[in-house]
Each structure stands twice: as C-alpha cells, then as structure tokens.
C-alpha cells in the first residue's frame with residue numbers, strides 16, 4: 001500500500017497494482033498514480049516502507065550499465081564491420097558484372 005497526495009491536500013491510499021493509473025479522490029479530482037518505481041522511491045524517501053537491500057539495487061544499476069556498454073560496443077562494432085561486410089560483397093557482384101560471359105565465349 002502506498003499513499004499519494006491529491007492537489008486538494010488529501011492522501012489517497014493506492015495499491016501497487018494501481019501504479020501508472022489514476023485514482024479518484026473524495027474531492028472529485030482524478031489523481032494520476034506514479035509508476036511503481038516512483039511510488040517505491042517516494043515511499044522510501046518518506047521512510048514509510050522497507051527498501052530492498054542496497055546491494056541488490058546497486059547490482060541492478062551495475063547490470064544496466066554493463067548492458068548499455070555492451071549495446072554501445074555492439075553498435076560500434078556493427079558500424080565498423082558493416083562496411084567491411086558490404087564492400088567485399090559489392091566487389092564480387094561488380095566483378096561478376098564486369099566479366100561478361102558473352103565476351104568470354106566470343107574470344
């Protein structure tokens with residue numbers, strides 16, 4: 001259970017499953033519910049909820065960093081390798097076009 005604040009000043013209890021949606025307040029306003037991550041963060045800031053162990057959190061950030069790095073490297077690798085892959089292929093195609101079978105037999 002999380003508490004979100006309505007502009008009217010009331011606190012509305014919301015379930016984790018409602019994250020990302022909206023909740024009607026008693027004042028008649030429809031209050032948007034932040035995502036689960038934001039709910040957890042704000043709850044943690046308020047000290048109202050037990051946070052997951054920092055080690056686990058750090059690992060997730062670490063993996064995200066590694067993944068970004070790998071993705072970046074892969075993109076760079078593709079950018080470097082792609083012309084090398086395309087060029088020989090086009091070279092072969094051009095060579096095949098130049099060597100005309102008819103000219104070969106005519107000689």
Ligand SMILES: [Zn+2]
Pocket residue numbers: 006007008009010025026027028029
């Ligand atoms: Zn309200």
